Amino acid sequence: MRIGRGPEPSDNQPRISTTPWPNMQTSGPFDKTPGWLDWFSGPAKPRFQVPTGAVDAHCHVFGPGAEFPYAPERKYTPCDASKHQLYALRDHLGFERNVVVQATCHGADNRAMVDALTSSNGKARGVATVKRTVTDTELQAMHDAGVRGVRFNFVKRLVDFTPKDELMEIATRIQAWGWHVVIYFEAVDLPELWDFFTALPTTVVVDHMGRPDVSKPMNGDDFGPEFELFLKFMRQHPNVWSKVSCPERLSVTGPKALNGEQNAYTDVIPFARRVVKEFPDRVLWGTDWPHPNLKDHMPDDGLLVDFIPHIASTAELQHKLLVANPMRLYWPEEVK
Numbered sequence: 001m002r003i004g005r006g007p008e009p010s011d012n013q014p015r016i017s018t019t020p021w022p023n024m025q026t027s028g029p030f031d032k033t034p035g036w037l038d039w040f041s042g043p044a045k046p047r048f049q050v051p052t053g054a055v056d057a058h059c060h061v062f063g064p065g066a067e068f069p070y071a072p073e074r075k076y077t078p079c080d081a082s083k084h085q086l087y088a089l090r091d092h093l094g095f096e097r098n099v100v101v102q103a104t105c106h107g108a109d110n111r112a113m114v115d116a117l118t119s120s121n122g123k124a125r126g127v128a129t130v131k132r133t134v135t136d137t138e139l140q141a142m143h144d145a146g147v148r149g150v151r152f153n154f155v156k157r158l159v160d161f162t163p164k165d166e167l168m169e170i171a172t173r174i175q176a177w178g179w180h181v182v183i184y185f186e187a188v189d190l191p192e193l194w195d196f197f198t199a200l201p202t203t204v205v206v207d208h209m210g211r212p213d214v215s216k217p218m219n220g221d222d223f224g225p226e227f228e229l230f231l232k233f234m235r236q237h238p239n240v241w242s243k244v245s246c247p248e249r250l251s252v253t254g255p256k257a258l259n260g261e262q263n264a265y266t267d268v269i270p271f272a273r274r275v276v277k278e279f280p281d282r283v284l285w286g287t288d289w290p291h292p293n294l295k296d297h298m299p300d301d302g303l304l305v306d307f308i309p310h311i312a313s314t315a316e317l318q319h320k321l322l323v324a325n326p327m328r329l330y331w332p333e334e335v336k
Contacts, residue, residue, distance in 0.1 A: 032079055043089065046094065051322055056287050098124040104159055206243065208288075261303055283325060
């Protein structure tokens with residue numbers, strides 16, 4: 001599989017277009033959501049060389065729809081983004097492992113994600129979406145495949161409401177497998193969700209720094225009440241981690257990670273750098289490939305990797321962010 005300037009594929013590997021904007025398809029009886037932005041298939045080779053053992057700790061697979069149908073209750077229908085394409089991108093960017101997070105377009109049908117894990121030769125772990133009705137046998141099977149957490153999504157435009165008592169029941173049950181809870185929410189909703197989040201009995205991983213509004217004015221080291229509350233959340237609860245990912249979702253002024261831009265998303269950098277600096281042992285980073293539901297532009301994933309040294313400025317911080325922390329959370333049995 002060839003991506004950007006990567007090596008030529010062998011005859012038995014699936015191929016992918018190197019055109020930045022191919023007309024990607026959704027297989028099976030599905031049509032893409034109108035206006036859907038397809039993932040960027042010709043990424044640059046990053047200038048930043050990630051450390052040996054680096055983990056892309058937040059990415060997804062979509063279908064393919066003909067093999068793994070999209071959920072009837074989905075809020076969007078994406079183009080297909082297969083495990084083969086994900087792992088080709090991993091190799092192209094220089095990463096060694098992935099954490100595949102269940103995509104909301106698949107609901108609680110985790111088959112596509114689990115299939116990606118079992119095809120990874122031990123190089124991928126997963127985060128599932130489950131319902132209260134999930135059985136212990138099903139949880140054990142997912143654990144055996146490499147699942148190590150569940151995701152609770154509170155972004156109202158993406159999922160339907162799930163009662164908090166159901167989510168707390170799930171969080172309590174997964175403790176038996178040593179799993180953690182990933183939470184996805186908007187910054188404005190943290191006050192309302194605070195009591196629930198702080199009652200969770202597991203390690204808690206926040207997606208994308210709780211989606212701060214980076215357009216709000218800063219005053220020196222004061223990031224404003226919303227982000228300061230998020231920092232307080234992490235400061236007061238040592239079981240809380242954060243992904244410092246998705247600047248392409250958070251940025252208002254850019255510049256965009258396109259056309260060789262080496263200083264992308266400068267308005268997000270102070271926020272992510274602050275989290276990495278204050279909580280270096282509780283941060284993760286991921287590409288978010290294939291970037292579901294972006295509206296403005298689709299970033300070049302190679303240039304997203306070049307964002308990393310702007311937020312983790314030393315080799316020590318980069319190693320913690322990309323290797324030590326994700327290994328400790330997802331492959332603890334390999335950590336000496």
